[in-house]
Amino acid sequence: MAIYMLGFGFSIGVQILIARKNGERKYGEIGGIFMQGAFFLLALAAVMFFLCDSITTHILSRLISSDQVYAAASSYLEWRRYGLFFSFIAILFRAFYIGITETRTLTLNSIVMVLSNIVFNYILIFGKFGFPALGIAGAAIGSSLAELVSLLFYVAYTWLKVDKKKYALFQQFSFKLSEFKRIWNISCWTMLQSILFPSQWFLFFIAIEHLGERPLAIANIMRSINTCFFMAIFAFSDTTSSMVSNLLGSGKEKSEIWLACKRAIRLTYMIGIPFLLLSALFPTVLLQIYTNSQELVQAALPTMYIMLLGYLLSAPGLVLFNAVSDTGNTSRSMKIMLITISIYVVYVVVMVMYLQVDVAIAWTSEYIYGGMLLLLSYLYLK
Incomplete structure (x- = not known):
């Protein structure tokens, strides 16, 4: 990977x-x-x-x-x-x-x-x-x-x-070296971002392992469910990426770029929120796909509700973050990711490895990650 x-x-x-x-x-x-x-x-x-x-x-x-x-x-x-x-x-x-x-x-x-x-x-x-x-x-x-x-x-x-x-x-x-350099000046940062992006999960699961087998099992189930919801976010983020770069290339005003971002966020919510509501209303049906243990299903419910709410921050955060990258200023988007991951790491280490909080509380680290991406990307684009 x-x-x-x-x-x-x-x-x-x-x-x-x-x-x-x-x-x-x-x-x-x-x-x-x-x-x-x-x-x-x-x-x-x-x-x-x-x-x-x-x-x-x-x-x-x-x-x-x-x-x-x-x-x-x-x-x-x-x-x-x-x-x-x-x-x-x-x-x-x-x-x-x-x-x-x-x-x-x-x-x-x-x-x-x-x-x-x-x-x-x-x-x-x-x-x-x-x-x-x-x-x-x-x-x-x-x-x-x-x-x-x-x-x-x-x-x-x-x-x-x-x-x-x-x-x-x-x-x-x-x-052609000159043409390759032009690509490399942008791509070197996006390569680093692509390696850093999954590193948050690697760290999170290392930390959760310290809480025991059941929290780790719950976290793995949540990760699988979370991935399904994120497919919609990534799809609209890709669409936004293309639209932002095309709009900048055609000399459009920043207001039109904002309009494209808002449209992508709105569509992400329109598709994602109905599934969030269904998952919140019938959580055991979804959880039983991943485990036959009723005890584990009941233990996973608080974490699942926290995970579902995290979508509301992660969706606009990732859409705006991709928009920053697609302005061509990938070094700035790299800085945004580094700041976000640094704060995320501190939060996970303190909450999970020192305070030994429940896995449901540990999952609020996703609020930190999505919220920081949203805030820093918004400040750059406004």
Whole structure:
């Protein structure tokens, strides 16, 4: 995941520049940005491909004591690393389509990828249609093949449906340092942000582990449910990203950028709040998807209510934070994230590791995170 997030972070910088050029109607420059991004991501994939051996040998061997678990993890990484080449270029196509505001293509690609993943995993994990049952190695191969199918879909769709001449796609096959530097000045910060973003959860779960097994089990269930709600936030954040960069490129006033942000927040609430209300009214139905223990379900209820309320802060916070990044000032958005995570870390350490509060109270750390993103992003954009 950390390796993938490096590539994803770089693609966000590419997306910002493509959207800006699209807004400026300088369509012919988009192909050059795309190709320079492709050169870097292929090189990054190659480096990470070979580093996976070192990760397996030097890191996993120290973290995993069981020989069987180590063998399974090594087998998974051995095959999973091939998918880096496919996934890194696929996320570049994702950046291209978001940048030119053709997000419908992403939905089609997601359907193709999910279906491919299900089919390949079914065949290779369980050994269907004459293939051997490969277990965890089959899961890795299946995921990598699904990423290849996703990439092939993007290539075929782009070749058949997109005006390649308009965007000067697939025309520049030489590395241009000056153009790459322009991308790097933005992408280096978004790469760091992409690594920092999941680190909050890593720290949170390390802290919760000190409270015991049941709080950790509750936190894991909440994390799974929270991820479902965040899918809507991320979708509208991506849309806002494209709109902000396109508006800036076309020379629109800041008031129109604010209007785009408000529209995205409103839509996020319109979609998210009905699900929040249903979850609040029938919490046990949702919790029983994740556990059969009625005792655990009852213990998780207070945390769930606190988690649901956190959506009201996280939604506008992430939308505005993405808008800051897409003004092109990614170093400022990096500062916002560093300040937010620093305050979040202090809160978690004090509340969980020193005061040993209940997991429900510990989950209020999400209010700190979402609230700080919202406040600092608002102050920058106003």
